[in-house]
Amino acid sequence: MHRFFIEKQHIEGKHARIFGEDVDHIAKVLRLKEGDELRLCDGACREWHARIVSVDKKAVVAELLLSMEVDTEPDCRITLYQGIQKAGKFETVVQKGVELGVAAFVPFDCERAVAKPWSGKDSRHSRYSRVAKEAAKQSRRGIVPTVEPPISFDELCARSGQHELTLLLWEEEKERSLKDALLAAPHAKHVAVIVGPEGGISREEAQALQKGGAVPVSLGSRVLRTETAGPAAAAMILYEKDDMAP
Secondary structure: OOEEEOOHHHEEOOEEEEOOHHHHHHHHHOOOOOOOEEEEEOOOOEEEEEEEEEEOOOOEEEEEEEEEEOOOOOOOEEEEEEEOOOOOHHHHHHHHHHHHOOOEEEEEOOOOOOOOOOOOOOHHHHHHHHHHHHHHHHOOOOOOOEEOOOEOHHHHHHHOOOOOEEEEEOOOOOOOEHHHHHHHOOOOOEEEEEEOOOOOOOHHHHHHHHHOOOEEEEOOOOOOOHHHHHHHHHHHHHHHOOOOOO
């Protein structure tokens, strides 16, 4: 059954209204019509089995039939801080990260970042947010993970101490594994992961992040690409937290 996210303010009693790009997708691509059924999620882990009442150019109106709680969200909330990458790579990180269970994505500027930061009004930001929403639909997430505009390295350092556990993926760390860090903080429910850009995190930056509370960890003997490291770490974290079990 086709599934869509809706805004809470568009739910009125037993009916919900769908606006924007989803209207064209429902009417022109899927060719759904009055009487057809779908699933609607409010982005806060509440979902409805619904039936279409009307379809026009501006909106789709659906009757809400059966309410249920979405149980696909991990107990552990992962925030992925990603060093700004070359075009196309961050899109992959967002898509795969959402599928795996990441809750928020925050790109950051740093010494070895080649690409330039963008603002929340930039078309790139809209595209990344759209990728997150589409991936959330496909993977049956109960929320649409957030994608922030890039922050500065100083802001990253300030945020690194605000999570229960902040992991810095650093290829120069040779002793502490990601698993070691998780075992040392078994009750951490909000975990941040920091991944450098193509050139990685410099030694000076790693030291600054450690002063802010980040724990440097290794993912093993192989050096992963910047677009691989974050999703790989997310999968490992959720596996260790028993979230990958059926």
